[in-house]
Amino acid sequence: xxxxxxxxxxxxxxxxxxxxxxxxxxxxxxxxxxxxxxxxxxxxxxxxxxxxxxxxxxxxxxxxxxxxxxxxxxxxxxxxxxxxxxxxxxxxxxxxxxxxxxxxxxxxxxxxx
Amino acid sequence: xxxxxxxxxxxxxxxxxxxxxxxxxxxxxxxxxxxxxxxxxxxxxxxxxxxxxxxxxxxxxxxxxxxxxxxxxxxxxxxxxxxxxxxxxxxxxxxxxxxxxxxxxxxxxxxxx
Numbered sequence: 001x002x003x004x005x006x007x008x009x010x011x012x013x014x015x016x017x018x019x020x021x022x023x024x025x026x027x028x029x030x031x032x033x034x035x036x037x038x039x040x041x042x043x044x045x046x047x048x049x050x051x052x053x054x055x056x057x058x059x060x061x062x063x064x065x066x067x068x069x070x071x072x073x074x075x076x077x078x079x080x081x082x083x084x085x086x087x088x089x090x091x092x093x094x095x096x097x098x099x100x101x102x103x104x105x106x107x108x109x110x111x112x113x
Numbered sequence: 114x115x116x117x118x119x120x121x122x123x124x125x126x127x128x129x130x131x132x133x134x135x136x137x138x139x140x141x142x143x144x145x146x147x148x149x150x151x152x153x154x155x156x157x158x159x160x161x162x163x164x165x166x167x168x169x170x171x172x173x174x175x176x177x178x179x180x181x182x183x184x185x186x187x188x189x190x191x192x193x194x195x196x197x198x199x200x201x202x203x204x205x206x207x208x209x210x211x212x213x214x215x216x217x218x219x220x221x222x223x224x225x226x
Contacts, residue, residue, distance in 0.1 A: 004155070033214060041116075042201055042216035043156070045199070057213035091155050101146075105157030 003027065004094050005074075007107035013082045013112050021108045025094030032075045033102060034060075037089045046090075048084055050097075058081040082112045082113055117139060117202055117217035125223040126192055134220045142216045145185045145204040147176055150219075156201055168197035182207075192224045 003026035013019050027034050030051045036044035047061040049069040060067065064082075069075040079086055089109050095103035120135045136145065144163045148156035161179035162185060163219050167175045173196075175188040185202055203219040 010157075035216070042219045045213045045215065046213075048212045059213060065122075072163075093155075101158055101161065104148075104157070106155050 001081075004103050004105035006017050006092055007087055008044055008108060009106060011108055013088065013110065014027045015083055015112055016081050019079040019082050019086070019110055019112075021079075021092075021110070023077070023094075024074040024076040024093035025092075025104055026103055029094035029103075031095050031097060033093045033095075034075070034077050035091045035093065037091060037107075045089060046077070079110075080108050082110075084112050086110060087112045115218055116206065116215045117190075117204070119200075119217040119220050121220060122218065123221050123223075125225065127136045128193060128226050129191050132189050132192055132222070134189075134200050134222070135188075136185045136217050138183050140202040140208065141182050143182070145178060145182075145202055147185070147187055148201045148203060149202060150199040151197075156188055178195060188197040189222075192222075194224045194226050197224050199223055 005024040007022050011019055032049045034046040035064045037043045038044055047060045047067045048056040051069050052071050064080045066078045081092045087110055091104055093104045095102045114139050116138055126132055141196045144161055146161045147159045149159055150156040158172055162176055165180045165182045167178045167216045173190045177186045189196055205214050
C-alpha cells in the first residue's frame with residue numbers, strides 16, 4: 001500500500017449531503033481504479049480513470065456518482081445526495097500504463113447516518 | 114452473478130495446520146492475482162499468475178493457476194496467526210472488452226494460536 005494515499009480515512013455524512021473522496025496515486029502512476037467494498041465481501045469495480053480521461057465507468061451508478069482525475073491533483077470520487085446504502089469502504093488503486101499490478105490505498109470508510 | 118467464486122467463504126484453523134483456498138470461474142483469465150487484506154486496510158498484492166499450470170511459491174504460500182486458466186488455488190503450509198486476513202483473487206477475463214477488473218467473493222481466514 002505504500003505510496004497510494006486516500007483521504008479522509010473515515011467520513012460521516014447525513015443523508016442528502018455530498019461526499020468527496022480523494023486518492024493520490026503512487027509516483028509515476030497515471031491510472032486509477034476506484035472500488036467499493038461492503039463488509040466481508042470482495043471489491044466491486046466502479047470506474048477506471050487515466051489522467052484527464054474516464055476510460056471505463058460501467059461499474060458506477062449513473063446517478064449521484066461521478067469521478068475525475070485531473071492533470072494536477074488527486075483523483076476525486078464524488079457522491080451527491082448520499083443515502084444509507086452508500087455506506088461502504090471505497091478503495092482506489094493505481095498502476096502504471098502497462099503491467100498487471102495495482103497498488104491499493106488504505107481506503108475511505110463512508111458512513112451515512 | 115459473481116464472475117470469480119471463492120471457497121470456502123470462512124475458514125478457522127489452528128496454528129500449524131495446512132489449508133487450501135480455491136478461486137473458480139467459468140471464464141478464462143489472462144492472469145489472476147491474489148491479495149490479502151487486513152481489517153481496516155487496503156488489499157496487498159501477494160502474487161500474479163499468468164501461465165496455465167503455473168505454480169508460484171512465496172515462503173509458506175503456494176499459488177497455482179489451472180491449466181485452462183479458469184481457476185486458481187492458494188495453499189498455506191503450517192499456518193500462523195499472522196496469516197489471518199481476507200484472501201481475494203482477482204483478474205480481468207480474456208474476453209473482456211472493457212477495462213473492468215473483477216474480484217472474488219473472498220475467503221476470510223482466522224488462524225488460532
